[in-house]
Amino acid sequence: MQTGTFHGIEVTTPEKGVALITLNRPEQLNGMNHEMKRDLVELLLQAQMDDAICVVVFTGNGRAFSAGDDITGRPPSWDGAEELVPGIPPGHNHFIGTYNGLRGLSQPVNLAVRNLDKVSIAAVNGVAIQSGFSLALSSDFRIASSTARLGSGTLRFGLLPDEAGHYLVVQMLGVARAMDFFMRNRIVSAAEAADLGLVHEVVEPERLLDRSLELAVELAAGPQVAQRLLKRAIYNAAEMTMHQALDDIATKTAISDWDPDAIEGMKAFKEKRAPQFGSTAP
Template identity: 30%
Template sequence: MTLVPTLTDAIITRSGRVVTLTLNRDDVRNELTGTKLVEDIERTVAWINANEEVAALIITGAGKAFSSGGNIKHMFHREGSFGGDVYEVQNRYRAGIQRIPLAMQKLEVPSIAAINGAAVGAGFDLACMCDIRLAVPDAILGETFVNVGIIPGDGGAWFLQRLVGYERAAELTFSGRTFKGEEAKAMGIVLDVAAPDDLLEAAQRLAQGFAGKPPQALRLTKRLMKSAQRMELADFLEHCAVFQGICHNTGDHIEALAATLEKRLPIFKGH
């Protein structure tokens, strides 16, 4: 495995094949536009994709918030990511916050957002970019951009409707309303809720379960599910056939079959 990347505003920890990325700017509620978290997320994804020893990623926040999204004071004063004319602002979005969805879409392992507190605006969208979300009951979530007179410039309108369908996504986006963990579960935005003291343990259990599967098949399955979002069925089935050919020729496939026949736990080696 290559060296763990050096991060500025986030912390990487590892438990077996599971990596946890903790957004570590509690002083600004883990906001994304006035910190180095964009770079930290992008760097973490690139590192994971290059290291097959990693099988799952958990993203959570230090302190009271998961992420508060964009820096409101910077918006008000038209500085940082939000300063300049139309051309300059669009360039800053492209070179800034929009790097997160592009990175998360390329992530080759399952991802879990452990939403420990407020996840609003771009912070909510970051959670929606993950494959699975867990939240504490009192977490405040919301696609809140319209409340401050802007649109989801980080791709949130793309992710949310794929998560809950167009009608529900439209209601949440047009209203900008916030909601808590239990309602998020009822809407299908989060898989489950967990008490604050149990959240990371629940995320670890889920992630470790994924990490116990054959590593190559797990990554190929993630790639396959992402491909399904943009391919026609006939093309997608051709894609499946190639990936299945790869899987049938791995040692882990044979080990899984042998373990099943011999009624024992498999030992996967990633080849």
């Protein structure tokens, strides 16, 4: 996986097996545009295909995780940014252009996060609104700074939560609470987000990145094949009947039971020691 400076994004590997993707447009509250989204999708594909990467952590530079799409209309400056993918038009220039822009550029970001078999963590350091909110909710784990605020906020502009926010909130809160959340244009504190089940943990700002990397290191040391298959099975189960979910996990177990990590796990149990997992592929 490439590291370095890209369009509004910094990528580093601060720990073994951990990629840290930092949204880095602090003056614009890490507002996203189509170039950032294209780079995010490419970077997530690289993370998926790189056996050295086990966990991906997202965070933001400055006082925002991401305040959503950049709607200033000002052309961004990408000084020093490496080119990951060729440039293409942003869409949104007429009604079918809006459809194309959403389906081809914006929505693929959250699909790429959910399609990533490696575990993802959102370290929500500040405001997470609209596309920033969706990016956080798409991640498998969400740890928020106590100063963070999260929500969609689209109705205040007469717009829709069109990048997966509505789907993800319905999944987490159910229809009734999702209706209240969106229709009343709610932006909630980190503590309230935790009470609602939108984030897993809330920590003090100075602890956020350390705590997120602690979790990342813990997960990176786990049995990777089993973790990745289980992640997919959990998301599948949310949309399957019980019979379908049981068949799905039986198929995955036929892989994981024969992985070297399963052999090591059973051997370590018999020898009364901690397992030393190291497999990355069947």
